[in-house]
Amino acid sequence: MSAFSDNLKQRADLAQLIGEVVALRPGGNGFIGLCPFHSEKSPSFHVHTAKRFYYCFGCHAHGDVYRFFMELRKVSFPEAVEMVAERLGVEVPRAADAAANDPLRRELLRIHAAARDYFTDALSGRVGAAARAYLESRELPPAAVSPFHVGYAPESGRGLAQFLEAQKFAPALALRAGLCQMRRESAGRQAAEPDPGSLHWSDLYDRFRHRLIFPIHDERGQTIAFGGRSLANDDKSPKYLNSPEHPLYTKGKVLYNLDRAREAVRNLDHSILVEGYFDCLRVFLAGFQNVVASCGTALTSAQIVPLGRLSKNAVVNFDPDTAGAAAAERSIGLLLEEGFKMRVVVLEGGLDPDLFIRRQGAAAYGAALRSSRSFFDYLAERARGQFDLRRGEGKLQAVNHLLPFISHIHEPILRQSAAENLAAQLGIDQPLLTRQLLAAARQRQSRLSGEAVKPPETLYAERVLLRAWMEWEPRRAEIAAQVAEEGLLQGLASEAMFAALASAPAGSDWQQLTERLGEAERPWLAQIVLSADARGVHDPPLSEGDWAAALASLRARRQAAQRRGLQERIREAAANGDRQSLATLLREKTAADLEARK
Numbered sequence: 078m079s080a081f082s083d084n085l086k087q088r089a090d091l092a093q094l095i096g097e098v099v100a101l102r103p104g105g106n107g108f109i110g111l112c113p114f115h116s117e118k119s120p121s122f123h124v125h126t127a128k129r130f131y132y133c134f135g136c137h138a139h140g141d142v143y144r145f146f147m148e149l150r151k152v153s154f155p156e157a158v159e160m161v162a163e164r165l166g167v168e169v170p171r172a173a174d175a176a177a178n179d180p181l182r183r184e185l186l187r188i189h190a191a192a193r194d195y196f197t198d199a200l201s202g203r204v205g206a207a208a209r210a211y212l213e214s215r216e217l218p219p220a221a222v223s224p225f226h227v228g229y230a231p232e233s234g235r236g237l238a239q240f241l242e243a244q245k246f247a248p249a250l251a252l253r254a255g256l257c258q259m260r261r262e263s264a265g266r267q268a269a270e271p272d273p274g275s276l277h278w279s280d281l282y283d284r285f286r287h288r289l290i291f292p293i294h295d296e297r298g299q300t301i302a303f304g305g306r307s308l309a310n311d312d313k314s315p316k317y318l319n320s321p322e323h324p325l326y327t328k329g330k331v332l333y334n335l336d337r338a339r340e341a342v343r344n345l346d347h348s349i350l351v352e353g354y355f356d357c358l359r360v361f362l363a364g365f366q367n368v369v370a371s372c373g374t375a376l377t378s379a380q381i382v383p384l385g386r387l388s389k390n391a392v393v394n395f396d397p398d399t400a401g402a403a404a405a406e407r408s409i410g411l412l413l414e415e416g417f418k419m420r421v422v423v424l425e426g427g428l429d430p431d432l433f434i435r436r437q438g439a440a441a442y443g444a445a446l447r448s449s450r451s452f453f454d455y456l457a458e459r460a461r462g463q464f465d466l467r468r469g470e471g472k473l474q475a476v477n478h479l480l481p482f483i484s485h486i487h488e489p490i491l492r493q494s495a496a497e498n499l500a501a502q503l504g505i506d507q508p509l510l511t512r513q514l515l516a517a518a519r520q521r522q523s524r525l526s527g528e529a530v531k532p533p534e535t536l537y538a539e540r541v542l543l544r545a546w547m548e549w550e551p552r553r554a555e556i557a558a559q560v561a562e563e564g565l566l567q568g569l570a571s572e573a574m575f576a577a578l579a580s581a582p583a584g585s586d587w588q589q590l591t592e593r594l595g596e597a598e599r600p601w602l603a604q605i606v607l608s609a610d611a612r613g614v615h616d617p618p619l620s621e622g623d624w625a626a627a628l629a630s631l632r633a634r635r636q637a638a639q640r641r642g643l644q645e646r647i648r649e650a651a652a653n654g655d656r657q658s659l660a661t662l663l664r665e666k667t668a669a670d671l672e673a674r675k
Contacts (some may be wrong), residue, residue: 079171082143082158085314089142089161092124094367095131097164097416098149099124100342100489113149114138150414163382166537185254185325188246189292192256195240195292196228196303204236205229208289211308215355216435221362230285230305237283248276255302255321257281285318290327291354293319293326296383298336302326304354304372312668328554329377332384333357333370339387341367347390349446350376350408351430352401356394359431365446374410382644389415392449394422396429402459409452416615420449428463453495456482458503466503475503538634539571541627545579545619553579568638590615640666 092101092108101108101124111134112122121134126239132139138148145541146157162169199205200219209219219227225272241251251257261278288305289386295301322328334357342348349368357370371380384391391412407423412419422445432545434442448526460478465471479499504639542565546556557579559565566572587593650659 082154085158085161085165085167086129086142086210088165088167090126091131091142092126094142094161095124095145096163096614098414100492112136112138139180152379156379160382163386176427179324181253182324184246184250184297185323186301188241188250189302189325191241191244191246192237192254192303193214193226193228193292193300195237195479195492196230196285196292197223198228199231199236200227200229200290204205204231207308211289215361215431217355217358222358225359226300228290228292230283230290232287234282234286237285238278238281242278249277250282252276253282254323256284258284284320288318293331293333294336295325295331296336296339302331302372304333306354327379328372328374330379331372332380333372334361335369335383337361337431338367338369340382342369342387346388347392348384348388349392349394352395352404352427353431356430358440359434360394363434363442365439365442373405376411378411378415381411381417385415385417389417391417391419392446393419394424394430394446397423397427401429405458406459409456410482413482419452421452421455422446422449450601453479453482453498454502457499460503472503521674538570538627538630539566541623542566542618543571543574543578545624545627548574548619559628561574563632564635565628567635 094103094110099110099113099122101110102120104123106123106128107126108124109120110122110124111117111120112135114133115136115138117135122131122138123134124131130139130141131145141146142161143154143157144653145326146152146160147154150160151161159169188277200208212219212222212227238251238257241256242248248257252259258281260282285303285305287308289308291304291306292300293302293304302323302325303319305318307314307316307318319328333354335387338348338361345367347367349360349365351360351368351370353370357368369384371377393405393408393412395405395408409419409421414487424430424442424445425437426433428436430442433445443499456479460475464475466475476499483495483499486495542556542560546553549556560575560579566575643662647659647662647666650662
C-alpha cells in the first residue's frame with residue numbers, strides 16, 4: 078500500500094481535490110480559500126501545489142492530500158487512500174480474495190451461508206406459517222421474495238444453534254458472527270472475553286427469534302449479516318434487529334441490495350435511495366432495480382463512496398414523517414459532499430414507497446420519480462414550514478439552515494445559482510442579506526452573522542519586505558539588520574510577522590517558516606506573505622526594483638509618521654504657550670521636511 082499511496086499522491090492534483098470542498102482562488106505559491114476546519118470570514122487556508130501540502134494560518138491545520146480527507150471525513154488512512162483513488166478513477170490494489178487468504182473470514186462466510194439456508198428453509202416449512210402469512214398481508218408472497226433469500230427465525234431460540242452444531246461449526250464462530258448469544262447463566266461463568274476452547278453449544282442461544290430475516294450481502298453477493306423484523310405483537314423486543322459488527326460486516330459501510338442494484342445503477346446512471354428493507358424490496362419488484370437502502374442505520378459517507386463509483390446521480394425517497402425528513406436532509410448533505418447530483422421524491426398522501434406502490438401501482442411510482450423535484454426546492458419548502466419568513470430574523474434562520482447545503486455544492490456556477498434560488502424562494506429582498514448570501518455562497522461559508530469583518534489594510538511594501546526575507550535566504554541577515562536599524566516596520570501590524578521569521582532557527586525550510594508565521598500574534602496577517610494581490614493573480618518573482626520601491630515606501634511612511642507626530646507636539650506646545658519647546662520643535666520639523674525632499 079505504501080508504494081501505491083506514494084505514487085497516487087504524486088498523481089493527485091491537490092488543488093483540484095481540495096477544491097471539491099473549498100472554494101479556492103489563485104494566490105501566492107498556490108491557492109487560498111476559507112478553511113474547512115474552522116469558521117472564518119477572511120481566507121487563511123493555503124494550498125501549496127508545488128510542495129503538495131496545505132496550511133491554515135488560523136487553526137494551523139496542515140498536511141497532505143490524505144491528511145485532508147482523514148481530518149475532513151474522519152476516516153482512517155486506508156479509507157483516505159480509497160477516496161483519493163476513487164476520485165482519480167484508480168483501482169486500489171487488493172488481495173484477489175481476502176477471505177480466501179484469511180481462515181476466520183473464510184469460516185465467517187461459510188457459517189453465514191449456512192445460516193441463510195436455515196432461515197429460508199424455515200420460512201417454507203411448518204414453523205414458517207406465521208411469517209408467510211405476514212408476507213402475504215404485505216402483498217409479498219414468499220415466491221416473490223425468494224430471490225432475496227428472505228427467511229424466518231423460529232421462536233424456539235435454539236433451532237439455529239442446533240443446526241449449526243449438526244453442521245460441525247464451532248460455537249465460538251457462531252458467537253463471533255453474532256448468530257448466537259451467550260446464555261445469561263453461561264455468561265456469568267465466563268470471563269469478559271469467553272474462552273473459545275471452553276465454550277459449548279449448550280452455552281448459546283439464537284440471536285434472532287420469531288423474526289422475518291433479510292440477508293445482507295456484500296458487493297459480491299456473499300451473505301455477511303442479517304436484519305430481522307419482529308413478528309411479535311409486543312414491545313418487549315426491538316422492531317428491527319441487525320447482526321452485530323464483525324470482521325466481514327460494518328453496518329455503516331454496507332448498502333442493502335447494492336449487489337443486485339449495481340448493474341441497473343450503472344446502466345441507468347442513477348440510484349434510488351430508500352430507508353428500509355420492505356421499501357427496497359417493493360421498489361425493486363416493481364421494476365426499479367436501481368434501488369438501495371441503508372441497513373438499520375443513517376446513511377454514511379462510507380456507504381456513499383461505493384455507490385458513487387457506479388453513478389453520481391441519486392433520487393432520495395425517504396419516509397415523509399419527521400424522522401424520515403431529518404434523515405433525508407442529512408443524506409442530502411452527505412451526498413453533496415461526495416459530489417452527487419440529486420432529486421427528492423415526496424409521494425402523494427404522505428405514503429412510504431411500499432404502501433404507495435401497493436395502493437397506486439408501479440406506473441404511478443414511475444411517474445413520481447419522473448416528477449421528482451430539485452433537492453434544493455425540497456429543502457426550501459421545508460424551511461418555509463419551519464421558520465417565520467415574515468420576519469427578518471426568521472429569514473436569517475432559514476438562510477443559516479440551508480447555507481451548509483449550498484456550501485457543499487462543488488461547482489461555483491451551480492452554487493451561485495442555488496444561492497440566488499434560495500433568495501427568491503424565501504422572499505429575501507433586503508439588499509444587505511442578499512449580498513451576504515451570495516458572498517457566503519461564493520466563499521462556501523456555512524453561516525451568516527452580519528457584515529464580514531475585514532482585517533486592517535496592510536501596505537504592499539510590508540508584504541514585499543516579508544516575501545524578500547522568505548525568498549532571499551542569503552540576504553536574510555542584511556534584511557533583518559536594515560529593518561531593525563531603520564525601524565521600517567515599527568508600529569505596523571506586520572512587525573510581529575517579521576519578528577516571528579527573524580527568530581526562526583537557522584536552516585528552517587519553507588514549510589517550517591510558513592507554520593511559524595501562523596503562530597505569530599496576528600494569524601490573519603500571515604496570509605499577506607503568500608496571498609495574491611488585489612487583482613487575484615499569481616505574484617511574479619521579486620526583483621531588485623520591487624525591493625527598492627518597498628524600502629522607499631516604508632521610509633516615506635516612517636517619515637510621514639514622524640512629521641505627523643511633530644505637528645501634534647507643535648500644536649500642544651503652542652496651546653500651552655511653551656515658546657522654548659515650540660522653537661525646538663519647529664527646527665526639527667524644518668529638518669524633517671528637508672530630509673523628505675531629498
